[in-house]
Amino acid sequence: MNKKSEKFLSLKDILQVENDQRILDVRCTQTGIPLWTMIRVPFIRMIMSDMLYGTPLNGYGAIGSKFNAATSLSKALLHNIRFGKDSKKADILLMSHGLGNQLKDGLWFNRLGDHFALAHSNQTLLVEDFFKWQWPFPRHNQNILLHAPTQAFAAFAGKISSGRKHREQAHHLVSIIQDNARQLLGWELGAKRFDWLVTSLARKSAAIPWLYAHYQRLLTQVHPKILIKEEACYGPSSVLIRAARDLGIHTAEYQHGSVSAGHDAYNFADLICKDDEYRKTLPDYFLSYGRWWGGQINAPIKKVDIGNPHRTARLEEYCDYQQQERIDILILGDGIETDLYIRLAQQLADTVDERFQVVFRPHPIEKNAVLERFPEGRIDKIRIDLNSDIYQSFFSAHAVVSELSTGLFEAVGLVGNIFIWDTAKARFCYPQHPFSTFSDSNDLVSQLSGRAQKYIKAVQESDIWQPDWRKNYDGFLAGLGIHAN
Structure with a gap:
């Protein structure tokens, strides 16, 4: 039509x-x-x-x-x-x-x-x-x-x-x-x-x-x-x-x-x-x-x-936080296309280096529905992030991955690897952004493994926050x- x-x-x-x-x-x-x-x-x-x-x-x-x-x-x-x-x-x-x-x-x-x-x-x-x-x-x-x-x-x-x-x-x-x-x-x-x-x-x-x-x-x-x-x-x-x-x-x-x-x-x-x-x-x-x-x-x-008052308060609260080993590949849901993100997480979990743990963090508006579907907090190899605060999740994240989430920006200055999914939606929403891009799970795995050149535009953290x-x-x-x- x-x-x-x-x-x-x-x-x-x-x-x-x-x-x-x-x-x-x-x-x-x-x-x-x-x-x-x-x-x-x-x-x-x-x-x-x-x-x-x-x-x-x-x-x-x-x-x-x-x-x-x-x-x-x-x-x-x-x-x-x-x-x-x-x-x-x-x-x-x-x-x-x-x-x-x-x-x-x-x-x-x-x-x-x-x-x-x-x-x-x-x-x-x-x-x-x-x-x-x-x-x-x-x-x-x-x-x-x-x-x-x-x-x-x-x-x-x-x-x-x-x-x-x-x-x-x-x-x-x-x-x-x-x-x-x-x-x-x-x-x-x-x-x-x-x-x-x-x-x-x-x-x-x-x-x-x-x-x-x-x-x-x-x-x-x-x-x-x-x-x-x-x-x-x-x-x-x-x-x-x-x-x-x-x-x-x-x-x-x-x-x-x-x-x-x-x-x-x-x-x-x-x-x-x-x-x-x-x-x-x-x-x-x-x-x-x-x-x-x-x-x-x-x-x-x-x-x-x-x-951002909330971000400032959280970082002050976690100033003495003992950082965990950064092994999580944190995938952030958008609250709309839940299954699309779960499929990406599953593809990534099947191919990424074993030293990494793939973690799916539902958007707040989809969290209850996801937990009803997966009450054990896991989707096969994927762990569902149950932290009430996304900043807790950042401290164990090796990389943050999403398509449209504000969490990509919240991770700036806290997580070393930030990836935005190069889709029609992402290009529509963010014609300009400072992040690395990936086309599919294989491309993302290649970049996480260091086999591809990552590109990050020069944007100061203070410009965003x-x-x-x-x-x-x-x-x-x-x-x-x-x-x-």
Whole structure:
């Protein structure tokens, strides 16, 4: 059904689909927010899924156990009501995803947001999304609200208030992007996905006025000087960012993982970058791990090199760690194509020198499923990495291997041999990178055995990981007039 181009597919090719003024002209009539923000990433990832992956990238809204969802949502409502009685003000409103939650000394700690939240705990309020409806208490950071009730009410408001005009507007926009993708890429959306996008967009667009008013009430109550949000460049954040910017509040996104010239959420077509209304849905600042990352993206925002708080904390914790013998070939899963990585690990285990141990580390979102399939923690000759912290695994690694994982970059300065799988996906996601490449398991074995020349581009560790994140973060806040109490 989809015509795959013989030439290398790049994100720039896909972004031409949105380089169309007609797309930007479809806006929420009450707020002016371009509706393309609501479905941009899902649409682009449908194209990527068909043309680059063997596994769908979109779950079409599945939420898992309805009982767990209802239970956690009810508890979240009660928590927010009790917490809200104090009506606390905060200079910094921080929003994070629960994917980063980890147990630490018996309490939950969000490795993505809590480092920032606890840096100025008396001035920061954290609003957190659920991850798989997991209840994230008790926890280290007590100053927290839960985002789920807002998300649930917005979904309900969109469902009951969407009408014929919303659906006609959604149908018009999806028709434009479908035609553009067909003409420019030879790619077909298909009737089922077309209907899903129209229904989804109609509901989301109907909810925008309610959501905008709700966020403005929250922001007025908290009265922050800055809103810092994970995934602020993603479309679902557009209403919140617009509400904050309309109130004159500074906005920023902290980097939470890998970004690159092939990352759809951080790179835009020329018309998008120049459109004033679209720019109002993007944050003012991107707080990056280091200057290499900011140089990869064209989002029309200011890049500020901060560093990676979680990486810094882990390295400080392991400063006296007794390094094990480095015999592991650590293969990092991507959370999507599990079997593809297991096959690579098996091929490698059958041919690599016996002095090495092949280890497969599942991505956090696939870890439980992998352990259910292989409860003994092994796949034939392959050991499944059960370390809760990837940095523990680095200390016994002779080499780190993956295709798209942020772990490749986290290993810089810690592991001597870092390899990226030279696939269409990797070339799409990382048109530029500093790592050695391999084409298949035989090529990798040859390089591990020293029979092939490895090539690593000259990139300073400090370019990827800006040192002294706390000083940099404090300096950024001070530049906005926010000083520690």
